[in-house]
Amino acid sequence: MTAPLRAARRIVVKVGSSLVTNEGRGVDADAVGDWCRQMARLAADGREVLMVSSGAIAEGMKRLGWSRRPKEVHELQAAAAVGQMGLAQIYESKLREHGMGSAQVLLTHADLADRERYLNARSTLLTLLSHGVIPVINENDTVVNDEIKFGDNDTLGALVANLVDADALVILTDQRGLYSADPRKDPSARFIDEAPAGTPELERMAGGAGSAIGRGGMITKILAAKRAAGSGASTVIAWGREPDVLLRLAAGAAIGTALIASTAKLAARKQWMADHLQLRGAVVVDAGAVAKLREAAGKSLLPIGVVEVQGEFHRGDVIAVRGPDGGEIARGLTNYGSSEARLIARKPSSEFEKLLGYTGEHEMIHRDNLVLG
Numbered sequence: 001m002t003a004p005l006r007a008a009r010r011i012v013v014k015v016g017s018s019l020v021t022n023e024g025r026g027v028d029a030d031a032v033g034d035w036c037r038q039m040a041r042l043a044a045d046g047r048e049v050l051m052v053s054s055g056a057i058a059e060g061m062k063r064l065g066w067s068r069r070p071k072e073v074h075e076l077q078a079a080a081a082v083g084q085m086g087l088a089q090i091y092e093s094k095l096r097e098h099g100m101g102s103a104q105v106l107l108t109h110a111d112l113a114d115r116e117r118y119l120n121a122r123s124t125l126l127t128l129l130s131h132g133v134i135p136v137i138n139e140n141d142t143v144v145n146d147e148i149k150f151g152d153n154d155t156l157g158a159l160v161a162n163l164v165d166a167d168a169l170v171i172l173t174d175q176r177g178l179y180s181a182d183p184r185k186d187p188s189a190r191f192i193d194e195a196p197a198g199t200p201e202l203e204r205m206a207g208g209a210g211s212a213i214g215r216g217g218m219i220t221k222i223l224a225a226k227r228a229a230g231s232g233a234s235t236v237i238a239w240g241r242e243p244d245v246l247l248r249l250a251a252g253a254a255i256g257t258a259l260i261a262s263t264a265k266l267a268a269r270k271q272w273m274a275d276h277l278q279l280r281g282a283v284v285v286d287a288g289a290v291a292k293l294r295e296a297a298g299k300s301l302l303p304i305g306v307v308e309v310q311g312e313f314h315r316g317d318v319i320a321v322r323g324p325d326g327g328e329i330a331r332g333l334t335n336y337g338s339s340e341a342r343l344i345a346r347k348p349s350s351e352f353e354k355l356l357g358y359t360g361e362h363e364m365i366h367r368d369n370l371v372l373g
Contacts, residue, residue, distance in 0.1 A: 004234035005249040011250075013172065014154060016172065038246040042250055048129045052160055055087050056083040114316070155227070157228075167232075169224070171224065176239045177237050198225070202222045203222055221235075239256065279318055281338055289302070316334070340356060
């Protein structure tokens with residue numbers, strides 16, 4: 001069995017409602033504390049960890065004295081608002097016990113659909129990781145409706161993995177992993193140790209939702225793994241109560257079901273950029289900038305190397321980077337719109353505040369968002 005977490009440096013962990021809330025009985029502090037201990041150990045080992053946690057609505061139901069999950073949107077949103085307080089508090093206190101900082105990040109589908117907000121969310125999460133803080137992420141259930149929801153936190157976990165270029169996604173659930181059929185109904189069901197992510201057979205094997213507390217079932221996990229594989233991240237689906245599950249996975253243990261991405265992370269991102277045909281504009285750079293970008297270590301594109309801005313574009317758009325001869329040498333997500341780029345072209349970052357009225361990023365295109373042609 002392949003060990004997708006052994007070499008993973010950036011890991012997204014998603015944990016389901018039934019685990020976080022002990023089947024709906026409010027946040028299970030001991031369980032959350034155990035995952036926080038493991039995440040802190042991984043961070044001490046040089047890994048970067050992001051937690052996508054369900055449980056806000058279930059915790060809110062407990063605090064409001066509701067025994068059944070409501071169907072009305074406004075009641076679900078009210079439960080989420082109440083429960084989010086307890087959920088964030090327990091993660092913060094448990095991570096602090098292990099010397100780790102935490103941050104609450106609430107996302108909506110619009111945050112990831114809009115290119116500028118996508119880039120803002122990515123920058124925030126990467127900044128938190130650079131400061132040794134573990135982001136605890138949830139859908140902003142208090143403001144979304146069914147038309148704009150992610151639908152389940154399995155999907156959100158995969159989108160976060162895409163957002164931050166994670167190496168691996170771990171989905172902790174109340175099942176051991178994926179079976180060829182529902183083992184509760186078919187005693188001959190075969191356990192799937194490993195499979196390529198995104199194969200149609202996996203979707204046919206998966207059944208519907210299995211919990212009255214959460215909304216997802218095994219099918220959402222299969223689809224999440226397929227989505228994560230699109231950016232080169234492999235997925236492990238494992239039982240969340242398995243002792244030291246995160247630490248053992250990181251050490252290479254064969255736990256749960258591994259769904260392996262067929263495309264390497266860098267190649268997947270490069271393909272995404274290459275397929276992004278609607279270039280919104282371009283910048284022309286000098287020979288020095290071309291040389292810097294082509295260095296083996298890879299450099300970001302700085303505004304001081306930009307000699308011309310072509311077209312009209314906004315922050316978060318994909319633009320081309322052209323050399324002095326006009327040929328495209330790279331493309332990437334721009335940190336500045338065209339009007340701002342024209343102001344700071346050929347200027348050092350020390351002048352940005354005077355020119356723009358605020359201090360923005362030092363880079364026109366960060367190396368993580370830039371792919372050479």
